[in-house]
Amino acid sequence: MLELQHIHKYYNPGTVNEMCLFEDFNLRVEDGQFVSVVGSNGSGKTSMLNLICGSIPLDSGKIVMNGQDINGMPEHKRNRKIGRVYQNPAMGTCPNMTILENMSLADNKGKPFSLGFGTNRKRIEYYREELAKLRLGLEDKLSVKVGSLSGGQRQAMALLMSTMTPIEFLILDEHTAALDPKTAERIMELTGQVVEEKRLTTIMVTHNLRYAVEYGDRLLMMHQGETVLDQAGEEKQRVSVEELLTKFNEISIECGN
Amino acid sequence: MMTIVLGVLEEGLVYAIMALGVYITYKILDFPDLSVDGTFPLGAAVTVRLMLAGFHPVFCMLAAVAAGMLAGMVTGLIHVKFKVRDLLSGIIVMTALYSLNLRIAGRANVPIFSQETIFENSLWERIIPAGLAPYLTAMILLVLVLLVKVLLDVYLKTKSGYLLRAVGDNEVLVTSLAKDKGAVKILGLALANGFAALSGSVYCQMNGFFEISTGTGTIVIGLANVIIGINLFRRLTFVKATMAVVIGSIVYKACVSLAIALGMGASDLKLITAVLFLIILVVSSLGKTGRPGKTGMTGKSGANGEKRRGGKAGKEGAPHA
Amino acid sequence: MKVLGKGKKRMALVLVVGLLAGLLAACGTKETKENGAVNTTSQNNSNTDDQNKEADNSDESNTPAEGEEGNNTSENDTDTEGSVDLVEGSFTIGIGQFAEHGSLDNCREGFLEGLRQEGFVEGKNLTVLYDNAQADGGMASQINDNYIAQTVNLICAIATPMAQSAYSVARKQNIPVIYTAVTDPVLAELAGEDRVPVGEVTGTSDKLPVEKQLEMIRQVLPDAKKIGILYCTSEVNSESAIAEYKEAAEKYGFEIVTGSVSTVADVPLATDQLLPQVDCLNNLTDNTVVSALKVILDKADAAGKPVFGSEIEQVKNGCLATVGLDYIDLGIQTGKMAAAVLKGEKKASEISFEIIEEAAFYGNTAVADKLNITLPEELTKTAAEMFSEIAE
Numbered sequence: 023m024l025e026l027q028h029i030h031k032y033y034n035p036g037t038v039n040e041m042c043l044f045e046d047f048n049l050r051v052e053d054g055q056f057v058s059v060v061g062s063n064g065s066g067k068t069s070m071l072n073l074i075c076g077s078i079p080l081d082s083g084k085i086v087m088n089g090q091d092i093n094g095m096p097e098h099k100r101n102r103k104i105g106r107v108y109q110n111p112a113m114g115t116c117p118n119m120t121i122l123e124n125m126s127l128a129d130n131k132g133k134p135f136s137l138g139f140g141t142n143r144k145r146i147e148y149y150r151e152e153l154a155k156l157r158l159g160l161e162d163k164l165s166v167k168v169g170s171l172s173g174g175q176r177q178a179m180a181l182l183m184s185t186m187t188p189i190e191f192l193i194l195d196e197h198t199a200a201l202d203p204k205t206a207e208r209i210m211e212l213t214g215q216v217v218e219e220k221r222l223t224t225i226m227v228t229h230n231l232r233y234a235v236e237y238g239d240r241l242l243m244m245h246q247g248e249t250v251l252d253q254a255g256e257e258k259q260r261v262s263v264e265e266l267l268t269k270f271n272e273i274s275i276e277c278g279n
Numbered sequence: 280m281m282t283i284v285l286g287v288l289e290e291g292l293v294y295a296i297m298a299l300g301v302y303i304t305y306k307i308l309d310f311p312d313l314s315v316d317g318t319f320p321l322g323a324a325v326t327v328r329l330m331l332a333g334f335h336p337v338f339c340m341l342a343a344v345a346a347g348m349l350a351g352m353v354t355g356l357i358h359v360k361f362k363v364r365d366l367l368s369g370i371i372v373m374t375a376l377y378s379l380n381l382r383i384a385g386r387a388n389v390p391i392f393s394q395e396t397i398f399e400n401s402l403w404e405r406i407i408p409a410g411l412a413p414y415l416t417a418m419i420l421l422v423l424v425l426l427v428k429v430l431l432d433v434y435l436k437t438k439s440g441y442l443l444r445a446v447g448d449n450e451v452l453v454t455s456l457a458k459d460k461g462a463v464k465i466l467g468l469a470l471a472n473g474f475a476a477l478s479g480s481v482y483c484q485m486n487g488f489f490e491i492s493t494g495t496g497t498i499v500i501g502l503a504n505v506i507i508g509i510n511l512f513r514r515l516t517f518v519k520a521t522m523a524v525v526i527g528s529i530v531y532k533a534c535v536s537l538a539i540a541l542g543m544g545a546s547d548l549k550l551i552t553a554v555l556f557l558i559i560l561v562v563s564s565l566g567k568t569g570r571p572g573k574t575g576m577t578g579k580s581g582a583n584g585e586k587r588r589g590g591k592a593g594k595e596g597a598p599h600a
Numbered sequence: 601m602k603v604l605g606k607g608k609k610r611m612a613l614v615l616v617v618g619l620l621a622g623l624l625a626a627c628g629t630k631e632t633k634e635n636g637a638v639n640t641t642s643q644n645n646s647n648t649d650d651q652n653k654e655a656d657n658s659d660e661s662n663t664p665a666e667g668e669e670g671n672n673t674s675e676n677d678t679d680t681e682g683s684v685d686l687v688e689g690s691f692t693i694g695i696g697q698f699a700e701h702g703s704l705d706n707c708r709e710g711f712l713e714g715l716r717q718e719g720f721v722e723g724k725n726l727t728v729l730y731d732n733a734q735a736d737g738g739m740a741s742q743i744n745d746n747y748i749a750q751t752v753n754l755i756c757a758i759a760t761p762m763a764q765s766a767y768s769v770a771r772k773q774n775i776p777v778i779y780t781a782v783t784d785p786v787l788a789e790l791a792g793e794d795r796v797p798v799g800e801v802t803g804t805s806d807k808l809p810v811e812k813q814l815e816m817i818r819q820v821l822p823d824a825k826k827i828g829i830l831y832c833t834s835e836v837n838s839e840s841a842i843a844e845y846k847e848a849a850e851k852y853g854f855e856i857v858t859g860s861v862s863t864v865a866d867v868p869l870a871t872d873q874l875l876p877q878v879d880c881l882n883n884l885t886d887n888t889v890v891s892a893l894k895v896i897l898d899k900a901d902a903a904g905k906p907v908f909g910s911e912i913e914q915v916k917n918g919c920l921a922t923v924g925l926d927y928i929d930l931g932i933q934t935g936k937m938a939a940a941v942l943k944g945e946k947k948a949s950e951i952s953f954e955i956i957e958e959a960a961f962y963g964n965t966a967v968a969d970k971l972n973i974t975l976p977e978e979l980t981k982t983a984a985e986m987f988s989e990i991a992e
Contacts, residue, residue, distance in 0.1 A: 282745075282748045282749045282751075282773065283745065283746065283748075283749030286742070286745030286746070286748060286749060286769070287745070289745075290738075290741065290742060290745065294738075377834075377862070378833075378862075381833060381834060386836045386839060387833075387834040387835055387836040387839075388760055388761060388764070388788065388836040390764055390787075390788050390789030390790075391789070392764075392767070392768070392789040392790075392798060393789055393798070412772075413772060413773075416772075485768070486741055486764070486765060486768045486769075487764065487767070487768040487789075488761075488764040488765075488768070488788075488789070490737045490761045490764070491834045492735055492736065492737040492761065492834075493737030493738055495735075495736065495737075496736065496738070497738075500738065532742070535739075535742055536742060536745065536746060536749075539731060539742055539743055539746045540746055540749070540750075544731070544732055544734070545731070545732055545733050545734035545736055545739045545743075546700075546732070546734050548739070
């Protein structure tokens with residue numbers, strides 16, 4: 023379970039550019055919930071993810087993960103339980119290392135990076151199986167450097183790598199936005215499968231309203247640091263893209279643009 | 280003829296150890312680390328100090344490595360904890376080490392001609408036949424360098440080594456893997472400077488004296504070795520990068536030797552080195568257009584190389600008599 | 601794009617070939633290299649060359665100079681312009697100089713002159729390879745490697761690091777090393793306490809005549825109490841000289857105040873700081889400090905305080921006076937030692953290193969006038985040379 027309590031976050035405090043992003047923002051995500059988050063630019067979606075992961079500091083408030091206040095815990099320690107896929111496919115893999123080496127790296131997450139051999143030969147078959155599930159032919163390219171793969175292939179690997187070891191939370195930060203529609207579709211399919219299979223508590227930020235509607239069991243629309251729409255369960259199932267679009271336009275008009 | 284080959288080999292091999300360290304920082308970590316200018320003589324200073332205190336040369340070498348690693352860690356800590364820029368943290372440590380090295384060695388020039396070294400000791404005298412004696416230094420160095428190279432190769436294949444490579448490649452991923460990227464960088468810098476100090480330790484044993492001025496320009500030699508090596512063997516995929524660095528180191532010294540033999544002065548040599556650098560960098564970056572994936576990496580490295588040379592340009596060693 | 605790509609590949613290929621060719625060339629074709637080296641050195645030493653010609657015209661007989669007593673100091677000036685008998689055979693020597701520096705250059709000049717007087721004439725029976733390491737320790741050992749590869753008969757090393765480096769390389773091949781301008785060969789482990797060389801390595805020391813200098817300063821400035829000395833912490837010779845000055849100062853009623861620098865750039869500040877505390881400044885042969893002599897002189901002039909030098913060059917350039925070494929003499933003395941080794945009269949290991957004992961007084965009247973100081977007559981009478989202007 024993940025809880026954001028009374029979050030306050032200002033950007034550039036004390037300067038003319040001071041900007042209030044969150045003022046008493048609250049959110050509670052139950053175990054196993056798949057939350058899709060939509061919202062206009064600057065609504066605080068990505069900032070929220072960054073606050074959860076510890077990439078940016080909090081001004082005040084509490085972030086509680088499984089009952090523990092994780093405020094002050096450095097980013098890399100939080101990541102023990104979190105898997106994150108970024109918008110940029112290059113962020114989730116090491117371009118100058120081979121597919122096999124990347125898989126090995128991911129496989130070692132949470133274990134000590136000792137002087138044991140980086141690649142466990144016994145695991146190669148497992149990596150191959152996992153890669154085969156992506157249906158991108160990567161299982162035959164184990165010794166190819168990831169840098170020479172396409173964006174879609176890399177993002178698929180990034181998804182696979184971030185969910186390979188037992189984690190509890192999956193953070194998806196517009197992870198299909200940089201891909202072509204067909205590849206995006208494929209990555210979304212894979213995402214759905216992985217979340218289902220591993221029962222991950224997931225927060226997915228997306229600009230694709232259709233994905234937001236189709237995937238997940240809770241939908242959040244954010245605007246200027248506040249939740250303007252929050253629907254779960256039955257209610258969420260009934261939401262349509264049209265409805266969302268209407269709501270979207272409403273808040274935009276309120277804003278005067 | 281044989282002597283010059285041996286001379287080049289010896290010089291090249293000694294510096295190859297340091298170049299392997301520079302390879303870690305420059306190529307793997309993508310960290311322009313200038314502290315090697317201080318850690319190379321640090322290794323020598325520690326060695327002469329301990330040797331004169333009666334310690335075994337091998338122990339002196341290990342102590343030199345430890346001292347170098349410590350200095351590397353300091354560079355890393357300055358960079359990671361105090362958020363000082365990479366180049367600057369190296370410069371800070373390099374500058375501090377100049378004074379420290381003088382303190383450690385006691386004087387600017389300390390001879391160890393009369394001491395037993397890894398090259399000259401009673402053991403070799405007993406077991407090495409006279410006919411092999413001229414090749415002894417080169418052989419010992421070859422064994423040592425290969426040992427260091429293989430160790431580095433093996434290390435880079437360990438989990439820890441993977442992480443080191445990952446941090447230079449994609450810091451974000453390392454954080455995602457729940458590892459502290461700062462700690463990995465510090466580790467990498469410690470390793471690299473341990474190599475540099477080992478190189479300095481071996482160098483002073485080979486030459487029979489410590490001299491504070493030998494540190495000046497170490498980074499330039501190291502970069503030259505790495506860049507020449509990596510670019511010469513770029514197309515030969517069966518040559519490992521570490522081997523390329525070792526060979527590059529020998530090639531560089533051969534070029535220097537040639538320049539001296541042709542009657543070029545040391546003062547011109549720096550310019551020639553710079554031009555050689557530039558040509559190799561330009562040719563290699565041109566040759567790579569159209570090959571995706573790697574371009575970004577070397578583009579970056581190239582820029583760093585430029586920067587570093589710029590930083591070095593105004594620095595002149597204090598002459599001594 | 602593709603066409604271009606090919607062109608680049610070709611460039612890379614050319615480069616690789618060039619490097620390889622370089623490697624090969626470095627290993628082979630010794631003669632061409634030697635020729636190249638001869639050319640460069642003969643340019644550097646054109647004046648000695650002229651002298652050679654002279655010598656050549658007057659005497660062409662190849663009688664080997666047998667058992668000449670020339671390997672000792674005494675009469676340096678006797679046959680400078682005269683004719684010499686060429687020693688039979690042809691010899692190659694390497695002269696490695698550690699840094700570019702007036703007095704070190706004088707050493708080299710003197711060294712060649714010393715050899716000439718003993719019948720080794722550059723361009724006739726002597727090939728000289730000359731290199732300067734530009735104060736780069738790594739460079740020094742490569743220069744010496746090169747000499748070994750050229751199978752020189754002898755290496756002349758100028759300044760301490762060069763001497764150590766030369767010895768380190770040459771001892772494996774048993775090539776003799778003759779050094780000069782090494783302040784303390786014992787400290788440098790080139791000789792034992794008894795001045796006996798540790799191997800085939802010997803030469804001359806440029807140890808400063810500290811006591812005589814202090815005595816001279818006392819004569820020039822009867823009321824002075826404090827002498828300021830600037831030195832560079834990374835120059836090993838300076839530290840030992842300072843220690844010696846401090847030890848001897850009391851005897852002449854002086855107190856030594858030191859100012860340390862680590863680079864040339866520190867000199868102006870260090871001078872400013874030191875000047876008000878002292879009655880005069882005294883230079884060592886510290887390369888770093890001497891490089892900035894002009895700055896020191898300007899500041900001292902402004903303060904109206906004299907600066908004493910440590911060798912002729914400094915007096916020529918504006919120091920008041922010195923009881924110092926003539927590096928040319930030092931070089932000549934060294935050259936004669938080298939000649940003895942080349943002739944096979946003695947092995948380097950059999951010759952103890954030498955120190956110039958008689959230091960001479962050098963003064964600069966132009967500086968004295970500027971500072972309103974009269975140099976005592978007992979000094980000027982015995983002066984080896986008096987300068988009446990300040991060299992720029």
